Amino acid sequence: MNFQVNFDYSYDGIRRSYEQSLQRLSLPTVDALIIHDFDHGYHGDATLARHLSDLDAGGLRALGELKARGEVQAVGRG
Numbered sequence: 001m002n003f004q005v006n007f008d009y010s011y012d013g014i015r016r017s018y019e020q021s022l023q024r025l026s027l028p029t030v031d032a033l034i035i036h037d038f039d040h041g042y043h044g045d046a047t048l049a050r051h052l053s054d055l056d057a058g059g060l061r062a063l064g065e066l067k068a069r070g071e072v073q074a075v076g077r078g
Contacts, residue, residue, distance in 0.1 A: 007043070009035070009051045011058030018066060029070075033063060035077035 008017070018033065035055070040048055063075045 009055040014062035
């Protein structure tokens, strides 16, 4: 399955990424969602600051909703 990596930590971006992951894995749910490559060395300071802003503005809410509904058991970032 062809896909392009797009770092989008907004509410819609998290939801879209989750749905696409389920399709690629052919699973109805996953145990954990991990936001990976979330560091200064990978993105640089300015880009990471923008990603943090997007995550704070909506991405964390999307993760919380998925967990509250039992669609995932754990969330994290590294």
